[in-house]
Amino acid sequence: MPKRLILNSFSMNAVSHVFHGFWRRPDTRQTEFNALEAWIELAQLLERGKFDALFVADILGVDASYKESWDTDLKEAVQVPINDSGVLAATLVAATEHLGLTFTSSILQEHPSTSPERCRRSTI
Numbered sequence: 001m002p003k004r005l006i007l008n009s010f011s012m013n014a015v016s017h018v019f020h021g022f023w024r025r026p027d028t029r030q031t032e033f034n035a036l037e038a039w040i041e042l043a044q045l046l047e048r049g050k051f052d053a054l055f056v057a058d059i060l061g062v063d064a065s066y067k068e069s070w071d072t073d074l075k076e077a078v079q080v081p082i083n084d085s086g087v088l089a090a091t092l093v094a095a096t097e098h099l100g101l102t103f104t105s106s107i108l109q110e111h112p113s114t115s116p117e118r119c120r121r122s123t124i
Helices: 036-048 071-075 085-095 116-122
Strands: 008-012 053-057 100-103
Touching: 008 036, 036 053, 036 085, 053 085, 085 100
Parallel strands: 008 053, 053 100
Antiparallel strands: none
């Protein structure tokens, strides 16, 4: 059986990822990162194009990698502001039939096992 090519799209629920300035293009939809309609349109476009999945990345904070400062990242909207990728992926489930939806999420947002029983036992 021949190997199958898997097509996966990458995005972030933010104005831009690590390349600042894309939001300045007149044909961009990145400035609509808060609009669910834009994400539904992207998911349906990917599905029509026979993509296997949409991966929505998350980030916790910004990296002070340029001149040891966050100033450029904040000024150029690099990875900020950003929305919860899990909420977006869960919402897009109803918009497609065959497109896989994957995302990353920081464990700092919620403990992996926060059952009420476990919380009661850990309380002094």
